[in-house]
Amino acid sequence: MQLEPIADSNLEQASLAILNPHLYGLDDAHLVKFESVLLHQNAANAFAKMREAAQRQGIDIAICSAYRSFDKQLSIWNAKATGNRPLLDKQHQPLHFESLSAQQIIDSILIWSALPGASRHHWGTDIDVYDPSKINRDGLQLVAAEYQANGPCHALYQWLLQHAHQFGFYFPFQQGKSGVSTEEWHLSYFPVASHYTEAFLCADLFKVFEYANFELKSPVMARLDELVNHYVKFVASVPI
Numbered sequence: 001m002q003l004e005p006i007a008d009s010n011l012e013q014a015s016l017a018i019l020n021p022h023l024y025g026l027d028d029a030h031l032v033k034f035e036s037v038l039l040h041q042n043a044a045n046a047f048a049k050m051r052e053a054a055q056r057q058g059i060d061i062a063i064c065s066a067y068r069s070f071d072k073q074l075s076i077w078n079a080k081a082t083g084n085r086p087l088l089d090k091q092h093q094p095l096h097f098e099s100l101s102a103q104q105i106i107d108s109i110l111i112w113s114a115l116p117g118a119s120r121h122h123w124g125t126d127i128d129v130y131d132p133s134k135i136n137r138d139g140l141q142l143v144a145a146e147y148q149a150n151g152p153c154h155a156l157y158q159w160l161l162q163h164a165h166q167f168g169f170y171f172p173f174q175q176g177k178s179g180v181s182t183e184e185w186h187l188s189y190f191p192v193a194s195h196y197t198e199a200f201l202c203a204d205l206f207k208v209f210e211y212a213n214f215e216l217k218s219p220v221m222a223r224l225d226e227l228v229n230h231y232v233k234f235v236a237s238v239p240i
């Protein structure tokens with residue numbers, strides 16, 4: 001399959017063209033340093049309190065991924081769109097890259113990765129978490145089995161289902177309630193993220209893409225409305 005050549009992106013121009021560049025991973029000035037990651041101040045404060053409460057009940061929580069820039073998400077996208085990083089189906093089984101059409105590649109990437117500009121990790125409100133006392137960061141795969149019965153992060157997951165909402169966190173990606181596949185490791189700080197979800201504009205992402213270059217850009221732009229509605233706007237909306 002012929003892939004489009006990648007030219008330099010002009011993300012500075014892109015952020016000048018829209019009202020809220022921080023919603024699309026173009027600006028991290030709204031974030032603070034929290035240990036080794038960047039987070040929204042309110043999310044960082046709430047996470048610190050939640051971690052302390054969990055610790056008092058014998059549960060360890062660590063963050064393995066927080067803020068991610070547009071460029072970082074773009075490099076993940078390009079690696080998957082060129083077959084340089086494996087594409088996995090919903091059961092985490094590898095797909096055969098060579099036999100997929102451009103549209104099938106897009107749909108396959110979106111099972112587990114967001115479009116550049118359309119990841120909740122751009123916001124500093126969303127984190128992927130695991131239990132560092134049961135599994136180390138390098139061994140972690142972020143798959144459902146790790147969070148289900150007998151998995152190393154099961155006790156943590158059960159604790160979060162019961163208590164995360166007390167600190168403003170919830171699971172935005174849930175079966176039947178979101179376009180993104182269920183992610184038992186992905187928490188969102190609802191008081192800020194709910195406003196960001198509302199403020200996110202497909203028209204602004206389209207403007208950003210006019211200044212950016214990435215693999216499969218044309219077929220993505222041709223169905224951007226559908227992709228934003230399904231993968232950004234369709235999320236669980238009420239803390240559980």
Ligand SMILES: [Zn+2]
Nearest residue numbers: 121127128186
């Ligand atoms: Zn995540």
